[in-house]
Structure formats: C-alpha cells, structure tokens
Amino acid sequence: MKLTKLLTTAALALGLATGAMAQDKLKVGFVYVGPVGDGGWTYEHDKGRLAVEAEFGDKVETVFVESVPEGPDAERVMTQMALDGAKLIFTTSFGFMDPTINVAAKFPDVKFEHATGYKRVDNVSTYSARFYEGRAIQGHIAGKMTETNIIGYIGSYPIPEVIRGINSAFIHARKVNPDVQFKIVWAYTWFDPAKEADAAKVLIEQGADVILQHTDSTAPLAAAAEAGNIIGFGQASDMGEYADGPRVSSIIDNWAPYYIARTRAVLDGTWTSTDTWDGIGPGMVGIGEITDKVPADVKAEALAMKDAIAKGEYHPFTGPLNKQDGSVWLADGEVADDGTLLGMDFYVEGLEGTIPN
Structure with missing residues (x-):
C-alpha cells in the first residue's frame, strides 16, 4: 500500500x-x-x-x-x-x-x-x-536594361504600400531613361499564380520586356521565362530558381x-x-544577388545606390518631384516625410493611368 x-x-x-x-x-x-x-x-x-x-x-x-x-x-x-x-x-x-x-x-x-x-x-x-528602397534599385536596373522602353508592373491592391513601390521604381527608371513608360496591371490578389501569370502575359503582349511585381508567387517569372528575352525580379524572396532565367535580382524580406x-x-x-x-540599413530589406545578365556598370551603380540608402545618404523620394497632375510635391533636395509615404494615394508625374478606388 x-x-x-x-x-x-x-x-x-x-x-x-x-x-x-x-x-x-x-x-x-x-x-x-x-x-x-x-x-x-x-x-x-x-x-x-x-x-x-x-x-x-x-x-x-x-x-x-x-x-x-x-x-x-x-x-x-x-x-x-x-x-x-x-x-x-x-x-x-x-x-x-x-x-x-x-x-x-x-x-x-x-x-x-x-x-x-x-x-x-x-x-x-x-x-x-x-520595400520602396528595393524598388528604387529595381527601377534603376530596369530603366537601364529595357530595350522597348516599356516596363510592366503587376500590382496586388491599390494601397499605399503598393503605390509607393510603383512610384519609387518609376522615378528611378525615368532618371536613367527618360523614355521609359510603365504599364500597370492590377491583379487584386496577393497570391494567385494563374492571375499573376495572366497579368504578366498581358504586359508582355503590350511590349514590356521588364516585369516588376508586387504579388507573392513566382508565376510572373515563369511567364517571363516562357516568353523569352524578358527580365524580372524576385519579390519578397530571392526566387533564385529563376536566376538562370529571367530573374536578375530580387527584394528579400528578412x-x-x-x-x-x-x-x-x-x-x-x-x-x-x-x-x-x-529598410535596407537595418537589414529588413535585402537585395538579392544581381546576376551577370546585368551589365557590370549597371550592377555597380545599383550596389552604390544600395549602400547610399543603407547609410542614410540617399532617400528614394528626394525632390524635385511633382505629382501626376504636375503640381509640386517635393522641392529640389527635399525628402518625403514618412506620413506622406505611409498614406501615399497618388502617382508621380509621368505615370499614366489612374489609381483604382
């Protein structure tokens, strides 16, 4: 017992x-x-x-x-x-x-x-x-590498986070190539490989030879690989399985x-x-390997921009910048404040089309 x-x-x-x-x-x-x-x-x-x-x-x-x-x-x-x-x-x-x-x-x-x-x-x-810091680097590479001067952009939803990315990429593509045009397709989804692939195909049919995306799957890169002679970028992750195909770099969320x-x-x-x-400085935003498809001088410029952003020496939204309607947004040398960026609901000058409601 x-x-x-x-x-x-x-x-x-x-x-x-x-x-x-x-x-x-x-x-x-x-x-x-x-x-x-x-x-x-x-x-x-x-x-x-x-x-x-x-x-x-x-x-x-x-x-x-x-x-x-x-x-x-x-x-x-x-x-x-x-x-x-x-x-x-x-x-x-x-x-x-x-x-x-x-x-x-x-x-x-x-x-x-x-x-x-x-x-x-x-x-x-x-x-x-x-993420807009990485978009600036992608825009620079895209503007330098496009041959058709048409860059396609797949947006998920028209919220400030996505609009910031579009504006940042466009500003930096235009800085190095004044003839660049952006074509934007809204997928209205974060993750839907079929919709994302269709969006990429539409943009390619419209003459885009560079595809940027703010959606979550690798489908746009797959569509670019299928089309041939198109470059693209990894989104949120390195998407390194396409490094030998269309992917020339990426934004990596850490x-x-x-x-x-x-x-x-x-x-x-x-x-x-x-x-x-x-952002890039604290390491929350990473830039994936820039492949050899990117000319050496363009790669050097992109990495220099990355370093300048990381050190706080350069801000992607630095004036002079106007809004789409031509009104002054930022004077020469003026830097956008976080409040405006967080609520961004406008395109910058040069972008065509309207932001959906």
Missing part, C-alpha cells in the same frame, strides 16, 4: 512538473495570407517562424495557419489561436488589420503583431519594411531578426506596443 501511494505521489509530482513546463513554454502563432510554399511573401515569414524555433528551442512552441483569406475568416483563425493558448500572434497581411484589432480587444493578455498595417492599441504592434526580438521581448516581459518600419 505504501509503495503504491509513493508511486502515485511521484507520478502526480511528475505530471505537475510537466504541466508547469508546458505552461512556461511560450506559444507563438503566425497567420499567413498565402501558402508557406508560395516562394515569396509567406515563405519568408515562415522562415522567420523557423528562426524563432531555432533561437529559443524548447522555450517556445510555434503554430501557423496558411492561406487564410483576408476578412471574417481571419478573425476566426486568430480567435482560435488565442483560445488554444498562443500568447504572441503575428498576423502577416494588410487585410488582417481590422480582424487583428477586433480579436486583440477580446484577448487583452495576448500580444499581437500586425504586418504592414497602421492601427495600434496597447496589445497590438505594427511592423513593415521599406523578418527573422524582428520575430526573434519580439519573441524575446514577450519572454523577458519587456514587450510594448510599437511601430517598426525598417
């Missing part, structure tokens, strides 16, 4: 210890708009999640849900994550903004991090990258350091609601 009681007590103690260890482990959730295998945006966020696991080991448990539509379904997914014990949740698409705020109100003890949005409360932080830092802040109790908007 005593032995049985002793074993029962030991088993209970072991169970309590195991339970305590489980409770001490921080559960970190990630909500993705696309599949982890998209080769672009979501793929890079998931690399950040894996970096958190590698950094903290058994101190954390990470979970994720992929291909979550923006809207009510996102709210359901976030709610379930919180109910399942996640104490830190990263929501990784602009359209998750209102669902994040709504769910955060129901779970004040859960910390939320929303990518590319602008709404914050005590338990919601926001973070994004200055979320790992941020995800590690914010997870550590929750673990050590220093987490507060903040807004982070970093």
